Structure formats: C-alpha cells, structure tokens
Amino acid sequence: MSTNTTIRDRAAGALMGAFIGDALGLGPHWYYDLAELRRDYGEWISGYTDPKPGRYHEGFRAGQLSQAGFILKLTLRSLVECGGYDEKDFCRRLEEELFPLLDGTPISGPGGYTSQSIREAWRRRVKLGLSWDRTGGEADTTEAIERTLAIAVRYAFQPRELASAVADNTVLTQANALVASMTVAFGAVLGLLVRGHALDANLSSKLMDLVKSGELPFHAVTSDNLQPPAPGQPEPPRAGLFASPDALLSPSYMAAAAADPEIRIEPAWKVSLVYGMPCAIYHMLPAAYYLAARFHDDFESAVLHALNGGGQNQARSILTGALVGAQTGLSGIPRRFLDGLEEADELRRLSESLASMVEQR
Template sequence: MISKKDRAKGALMGAFIGEALGVGPHWYYDLEDMRAEYGDWIDDYTEPKADRYHGGLKAGEISQAGILLKMMAEHLIENDGYNQAAFCKMMDDDFLPKISGKAMAGPGGYTSQSMRHLWRARVKNELPWDQVAGNADTTEAIERNIAVAIFYAEDLEALSLNITENTALTQSDNLIGSLTVSYSSVLALLVQGEKLDPQISAKLMQAVDDGKLPFHKVTSANLNPPAGDNMVKESDLYGEGIFASPDGLLSPSYMARAAVDEDIKIEPAWKAAVVYGMPCAIYHMLPAVYYLAARFKDDFEAGVLHALNGGGQNQVRTMLTGALIGAQVGFPRIPERFIEGLQQKDELLSLTDKLVEKI
C-alpha cells in the first residue's frame, strides 16, 4: 500500500525531476538534430548547449518552470494554503524584478510567454493585477499549480476555485482555465490513490455532479441524454458552471483507453509526441501526457524518458508526466539516480517534505 504522503511526495518530486531532465534537450523540433546532439536515447540529466534556451545551466538544474513551482510550494507552506493577495505580492517582490520582458533572459535562462506578458503589463505599464492576464495557450499555469493540486488533493472544490483564480491572473482564455483545472483534478485523484485508467473520467464527472468541480454538465450517467429536467445538476454556487463543458475531464480516460487497447499501437512510446503534437499548446501537451502516464503507470523511469525523447516541448511533457506517474508509484519507487542528480536535491526534498506535512 502506497501512503498518501508518498504519493504526494512522488508527484512533486516527479515534477521537479521531469522539469530538470528537459533542461538540456528542450525544444528540438528536428529529432535528428536532437539525436545528433544528445544521442539516440537520452536517459539522464544533460547540460544545455550554450546557444540553446537554458544555456549556462548545469545538468540536473531546474529552470524557470521549476523555479515557479518551487515558489508556489513555498507560498502554500508559508500561508497554509493558497492566498491570492500574498501570491501576487510574492511575484511582485521576488520574481518580476528578476525578469525583463525578454525571452532569452531571467531565472532559468528563458522566460515564458505568459511571464513576459505579465512583466510588460505589471512592471512596464503598471497595470493592476486584475488587468494583466494574457492570451498564452500554454501549460504555464498547470506547471506552477502542481503544488496547489497536491495541497488540495482531498478537497476538489477548493482545488478548482483556487487554481481557477490563480490561472486567471496570467492566462485569460477560459479554455486554458478549464484544461488546467482538469489536469490538476486528475493529479489530485492520483494523490488520493486512484489510477489513471479508463474509469478516471467517470470519477471526475461524479465530482461535477456532487458540485465539487465547476463544469457545466447536462448529460446523465455514461454521457447519456438527460432523463428529464431534474437530471441537470447545477449547484447553487456554480449555476451553469465556470467552465462551458466537462470535456477536459473526459480526455484522460480516452488516452488511458488508448494506452491499454491492443489494437492501438504507438511504438516506441515516445512517438506519442508525434501523434498528439510536439508544440507547446496545452491541447498538444495534455493528450501525450495522459497517454504516457497511463501506459507507464508503474514505471516512472520509462514514462519520463519516453516523454523526454519525444522532442519538441519535451520539458513540460516530462514535467507533467513525472508528476502523474510519481503520484501513482509513490516517492520510494522513483529511481535514486534521478534524486541524486538534481542540483538542488537537498533543498527540493526538504521543501517537498514540508508541503507534504501540510496535507
């Protein structure tokens, strides 16, 4: 039996490991170029080339996505949960002064689109926090909110409201919010002890019916038509739901079915990145992540390495896959070499233990 604390620790450390694994071979869209630089199979931390996105970092060092996740975990520990005003102050005081609105600069060697937009809006134009969200269609809110999903794993309603609020600070598209909450809810169920299998979406949909997740839903069980007006369950809190449809909650089961269907073959598994798409957009990232995390639910090493070797936006793919598999296998089953190879091993382990003690 894997304890909840081991699953939570596996999720957070799995995310840090996945993010650090991607520092070297990040954003190679020509797989032949990536293989020429790093060999036919990347199986460990690597140092980025000087002229690449994270040039100057060492093998096993986290970059900006990992730094922001670390800051979010510290915020949750200090505030005993998510506090929007305190989060904004932390960003104003501790992060935004370190970036400049330029891509190839800032902590981790590269600054993401949503953070560049945030800097221009908040620092250069001095806009209030409720006017700084941009239109990035990427996973940047998911990445930092991994810690929030772990913290609120037993309270899906608090998880969904806090993550929706935090996501809306930097990304204005409601669909991005929906998919961010969907991934976070999947991670929460895995921390609870569920598996990423074909039944997981039914459990998420039950949470919608129970008023715990703010998605609009009109179907009855198994996506059948409503059997009368009383079948539409809309809580007093959500009305028609913050999010227009629950489709983001349904996707994980389809990817999990593909992973176990003998008639569906993606070989080698890293080619899931080609099947679902190598670019950064959230709608490319999540299907590949769910597929790999379901296929390698018992094998952390195989899962993160196939996520990594698919190229493209492999850093995020590996980070998100690492969190989902880490939650399923638990921290003790993460290979020791991935822990030992982290540059900030002691600090990240201590931080993770402190967060886990809070849940």
C-alpha cells in the same frame, strides 16, 4: 485505489516528479528536428544533460531547474509557509522574487528563458502598472499547470477548494477560458491520483461524479455514463466557471488507448508525433496522460519517453513526472534522479512539508 503507497508518499512523488521532469528538459529543450536532437544527444537521453551552445538555457548545467521549476518552487514555498493558497502572498513573491529578474525579453531571467505568459504578466504588472486581476494574457500553453500542480496536491481531498484556487491562480497569467478549464481538469486528475485512484478508463466517471455533486465547476447536462438527459429535464444550475466537462473526459480516453492491445505507439516517445510536438496545452495534455497511464508504475520509462519525444519536451516531462510520481510515490522514483537534481534536499524538504498537509477529509 492504490494500497502500496501512502498519501504523503504520493503527494511528495507528484511534486518531486515535476521538478525532475523540469530539470531533465533543461538540456534538450525545444528540438523540433529529431535528427538534430539525436545528433546532439544520441539515440536515447537517459538523464540530466547540459544545454548545447546556442540553444535554450545555454550556460546552465545538467540537473538545474528552468524558470518553470523556479516558479514551481516559489509556489511550493508559498503554500508551505502559508499553510495553503494565499493569492496575496503568491503575487508578492512574484513581484519580489521573479519580476526583478526579468526584462521582458524571452532569453532572460531564471533558467535563461521566460515564457510568453510570464512575459505578458510582467509587462502588464510592471510596465503598465495594471492590477493583478488584469495581468492574464492569452497564451495557450501549460505554464499555469506547471505551478498550480502544487496547489492541486495541497487540496487533493478538497476538490472544490482545489478548483477555486487553481482557477484563481491560472488567470493571473492566462485568462483564456479553455486554458483555465484544462488546467483545472489536470489539477483534478492529479488530486485523484494523490488520493490513490488509478489513471484508467474509469477515472473520468469519478471526475464527473464530482461535477454532479457541485464540487468541480464544470457544466454538464448528460446523465450517468454520458447518456442523454431525460425528456423535460430542466437545465441544471451552472456549477461554476466552465461551459463543458470535456477536459475531464479526455484523460480516460488516453488511458484506454494506453491499455488497448490494438493501439500501440512504439516506441512510446513517438507520442509526441501522435499528439503533437508544439507547446499548446491541447498537444501536451494528451501525451502526458497517455504516458502516465501506460507507465503508471515505471517513473523512469514515463519521464524518459516524454523527454525523448522532442519539441516542448520539458513541459511534457513536467506534467508526466507529476502524474506518474503521484502513482509511484516518491519511494518509487529511482534514486539517480534525486542524486543528480540540484537543490534536491531543499526541494524534497519542501515537497514533504506540503505532503504532510494533505489530509483525507
């Protein structure tokens, strides 16, 4: 476990790392043609940039947040002001602070773009008048992770509460069981990093220990180290929501690949080509886990390789920024990323306020 950073420093680092990743992605977002990305931004993007005319987020400025950052900030404020996750308060904020700014089309709202999952939740809630237990759609993307990472930080030492709150918040916009499983798993990983555990080949076994103790709601029949169950062993009671623990196992495989001298992705930004450039959660998470393990003590390298890989580089940078920020702590994030971030003082205040609520139990 890490001894060089404090719990509060790691918690604040995770949150600010996510905000920084979001703002870094604002300019060069969603270039699937890497030659076009290099033509517009050069061989290496090293900081915040303006979106180009005719591209996503046109009209916004370098260092500003996209809608993902806007929603993360909304979530963070709710957690800080309520002292924890309050679903009614969170939903009220969506209805009062976000939904009036949307019109149901993609190119609209804070940040200049509204994701599929949020558009669908807006349609079901505002246009159809459905209750909040019926607003989740089938988008297979990472938008729920991009906001629930704040919930995961808050409950880092309370995995049972973490899993419950993250799952409940996820299904407000994404009702797909696989997406919910992978979202909760990311939150559980982030929680362990905030606690000081390493993102390495042993992390998944620690997550599986939480499954076996009933603190994470995943179903598992194997014995220790994924060995077969004993003959005649009864089916274990359902631990909760998710049929498979595989989402908890994958982070350590990516970490093992990052540490294996016989497996090299060079340059590291090409992780986007190895795991995929599209938006789906099953492309984003492996790349973020790999980069966060490989550059566990180097925030700048991690987020910039996430960014320069193109495609859905904003989500990749948010997730990587959170995972690496939780390892380096806020104190390990280079000052220039804070200086160039719009609203940095307010975001830091909110992040440090939530970090002060994270207590070892």
